[in-house]
Amino acid sequence: MDFRSLLYLLCCLACQVLGQNNTTSDGYPFDPILQHRPDFARSLPVQILMVGITMTLTSVLIIHLIFTAQYHWPLAQVNYVLQMSAVTTLLISHIATVHVILSTATVQSRTWPYMLNYVAVDIPPMEDNTGWTTAELAAWLLMNATTSGLIQITHIQFLTLLFPSGLERKLIFCLLGPLAILSSVISAERLQCHIISTLHDLSFPVGMPRQPQTGMAH
Numbered sequence: 742m743d744f745r746s747l748l749y750l751l752c753c754l755a756c757q758v759l760g761q762n763n764t765t766s767d768g769y770p771f772d773p774i775l776q777h778r779p780d781f782a783r784s785l786p787v788q789i790l791m792v793g794i795t796m797t798l799t800s801v802l803i804i805h806l807i808f809t810a811q812y813h814w815p816l817a818q819v820n821y822v823l824q825m826s827a828v829t830t831l832l833i834s835h836i837a838t839v840h841v842i843l844s845t846a847t848v849q850s851r852t853w854p855y856m857l858n859y860v861a862v863d864i865p866p867m868e869d870n871t872g873w874t875t876a877e878l879a880a881w882l883l884m885n886a887t888t889s890g891l892i893q894i895t896h897i898q899f900l901t902l903l904f905p906s907g908l909e910r911k912l913i914f915c916l917l918g919p920l921a922i923l924s925s926v927i928s929a930e931r932l933q934c935h936i937i938s939t940l941h942d943l944s945f946p947v948g949m950p951r952q953p954q955t956g957m958a959h
Contacts, residue, residue, distance in 0.1 A: 779860055788861035789842060796835035803828045823898055827891035834888050837881075838864055886925040893921030 781787060806813065806825055813821045845862045865881045866873055897917050901910050 783861050784859055785842075785846065785857060785861050789839075792835060792838055792842065796832065796839065799828060799832045799835060803832060817902060820895070820898055820902060823891065823895040827888070827895045830884070830888045830891055834884055837884070886927075890921060890925040893917075893924055897921060 803825070806821070806828060810821070841864055842862045846857050849858050850856060863869070865878050870878060897913060900913050900917070904910065904913065
């Protein structure tokens with residue numbers, strides 16, 4: 742490398758360092774671009790931290806259920822099955838989430854500027870889903886719907902154990918049952934919107950003008 746190339750490289754590095762400074766060349770006390778940066782709560786480190794905490798708590802809960810099975814099973818078999826199903830599904834969901842986050846971060850670190858992004862990984866990516874197929878999105882949203890439904894059903898069934906009278910059970914099922922169903926249907930609604938949008942894109946060849954969509958949720 743000759744002296745001219747080395748000088749050019751040093752100038753590029755100096756420009757990059759100056760561009761990352763919080764103060765501008767005009768003397769402003771802050772960089773206006775930083776105002777558009779997402780909050781730290783939506784950053785990748787916070788996402789990994791929160792998923793790690795919830796996965797740890799879920800692992801502790803499933804270990805607790807395994808060691809207390811000899812006492813829990815004779816008392817409430819249905820509740821034990823529901824809890825094990827919900828916790829197992831939730832743990833699988835968290836493991837898959839961690840795998841997707843780390844895989845995406847690994848792919849991002851192999852391209853320029855060879856570092857991790859600040860923004861958290863969008864899971865599942867409903868807008869920019871170039872790396873996801875429709876089957877993968879459907880499987881992911883179905884997993885979320887199943888996990889949410891099992892957790893809500895477990896809570897409702899546990900409340901029926903606390904309030905065993907017939908009237909109280911009917912009130913619990915009538916008031917909380919629709920909410921549990923609605924919580925699971927939300928994921929299916931997102932999948933339906935994505936499938937409709939995908940079919941609409943496939944129905945129009947390249948270069949053909951598309952009619953504006955009205956009344957469709959994205």
